[in-house]
Amino acid sequence: MKNKRYFQFIAFLIIAAFAVVGCSDKSSSKSGGTSSGEAASELTYASTSDAAGLSPIDTNDSVSSNVTGQIYETLFTQDPKTLEPEPLLAESYETPDDNTWVIKLREGITFHDGTPFNAEAVKYTFEQIKDPERAAPRASLLAPIESIEAKDEYTVVLKTKEPYGPMLAALSHTNAAIVSPEADKEGDIGKNPVGTGPFVFEEWVEGDHITLKRNEDYWREPAALEKVTFKVVPETSTAISMLETGEVQFIDALPSDQLPRIESIKSAEVQKSEGTRVSYLGFNMEKAPFNELEFRQAVAYGVDQEAYVAQLNGLGTYNESIIGPKVFGYNEEAKNEGYPFDQEKAKEMIKENGYSGQKVTLLAANRDNYMKMAEIVQSQLTEIGLSVEIETMEWATFLDTARKGNYEMTFLGWSNSTADGSELLYPNLHSDNIDSSNYSRYNNEAFDKLVQESRSTVDQEVRKEKLHEANIMAIKDAPWIVMEHGTVTAAYDKSVSGLVVDPTGKWSLYNVSRK
């Protein structure tokens, strides 16, 4: 009897377990992206994390931008090779005076929900971005714009407080993409995005995948791919295995230590090209002795960046210029204006200025290549006579600590998403941004003035000169010592063609097809 009851109970448990599991399938049964039988007009991309949201107004992370970039479009776009701004939803523009931008829009375009694309839509979107209530994370992109006027159905007039040089770069930014006003007013475009782009939103299983399908009524030729899936695969090594087995066809931002493995996959192609990202060793300019030029120079002479770059398996290049070769405002002359590796000179300067045995703490976030940089720099600086320790932090804690200036020297990088030099120097080194994005707390009036001029000049040649001057000043003053200029990367199945990763790391799936 007892046995019978016992077995009945076990049987009950098993049935209950299956019932629970069986019921739970509804939410996840309808998903795509598995390996077998995937049609040649579909593409699955492995993303290291999930999108934060699908509204370009309310997000500011590259994962979300990867998706929104396929659904929405901007007024201008940067050519993926040259990064020159060219009209997309705009047809043409003129600047009757330095503070006025008259933008003529393309006619006959509709959003995915049927709402017409017109000047009102542009006005609505930009006003939303600027609205403090909405708290758009990239409100600063359009901050210099004072008023937005829909002059007629297809003409928008933007007026700025003072001339805004990087206007076209700002209007090409994914976060300045135009959204359907109807969809935004009536629903949540963060969940149900509605744009004018080549792909239409289909499904989002949060934390798992996002599916888009081809926009058959696209205003240009419809895309070649019928369906694209953004699959969340947090582990890079798992994503690489999936690329190898064909479960995904495209991964990007390849980590340097995994590169040899990826390159050994026979069915995959690897794309590498110079990017806009700059990684640097930054000093806290409000603390001694880091605020002393001699100290920073000695450190700069003592750091051998080539030794670091040599460990990146061919990703990354070194050049002394803060504004990298792919960024607007770069001038070849800048690349030798810094302090090249010279250990003897560094040792001498340390001794002469009484820095011998100086205790230094390097703050490093435990992600990307920051730990690697810290270890290499630690050993190099120890050799020139400093006493160096490394402090490691997790990313969120790091950001908070660095922003508040609670560090001595640290490593960071800047992925310049508009590829404009002003967008590098202003947020990172202008004194306006101490306590926010100017982590080095660099405060130099002459430099500020040059950067300000580079922003408030519309003449692109003049801007270039101002940026070059500011760049040289910062290289000499050395609040940052460049560690590397990044390489943008992608690996994809050999059946994929037409994929171009631009120097900012962005890509569009519009011209991509599969054989």
Add this chain to the structure above:
Amino acid sequence: MIGLIVRRFLQLILLLLGISFLVFMSMHIAPGDPATIIGGPTASASDLEAIRDNLGLDRPVIVQYADYLGGILQGDFGYSFQTGQSVTDAIITRFPNTIKLATASMIVAIIIGIVTGIISAIKQNSWIDLSSTTFALAGVSIPNFWLGAMLILVFAVNLQWLPVGGLSAPIYTIEGMKELILPAITLGTASAALIARMSRSAMLEVIRSDYIRTAKAKGVKQRSLIWIHALRNAMIPVVTVIGINFGGLLGGTIITEQVFAINGIGRLMIDAIAARDFPIVQGTVLLVAAIFVFVNLIVDVIYAFIDPRITYN
């Protein structure tokens, strides 16, 4: 029995209240600002302030906590800072995957664990015993992420028998089963090893007890001696281990979910911690705590089934 359940539920409520307070406060005290994560390194000081205002983080912490508790009483666990999704929805989307994974790996663990444990107890000091205790030691020692990566390399990449990751097909299909095999083995190995060690020692103790010797003397067959007389009495400590393990697995299995790209509670929690997504962290921790208490309650109930002498008065 009813009394026990009622008492446990009252305890659960108090416990959850305490946990909610601790988690809420520790998230707010810990360094790291949700606004800097949402705004990214490019955000200006005024952008960040606007984000903080928008999330309500500018209010005093105790007011925020009171607000949070008030919400919970109405069944509202808040909204994700990152995605704006309701915490309840975020958990409901992911929990089924965690249940699938935890159940499958527990089945693997129980079958392997109990069978090897018993065999090595019966054949104590034989080569079978030696190899199964070695397996048990290796099982608890091998890190999950390594085992997972190796299984992927061998069975998914090289042999191509099973998919690399994801849990997207329904469980009752062949595809669905295949997706579960590698993660279940990865996750189940450590538990299997624990269960094996536990069943072995419990079994050894029971086999040496007087009533088994008596039964043997009376001529009870070896098979029914072991599987009916001994096993049942050896089960109490094993059930405890299984219960606690299962509770732990249901609370999310961060590393396995990470390695196999499974969209479960563990990953939801770890991503939320990294992004300082307070409402999600609070919601998932409360869920995990509730599951632990609940599973322990079930273990107590099972005790009474296994050993009728146990009563809860």
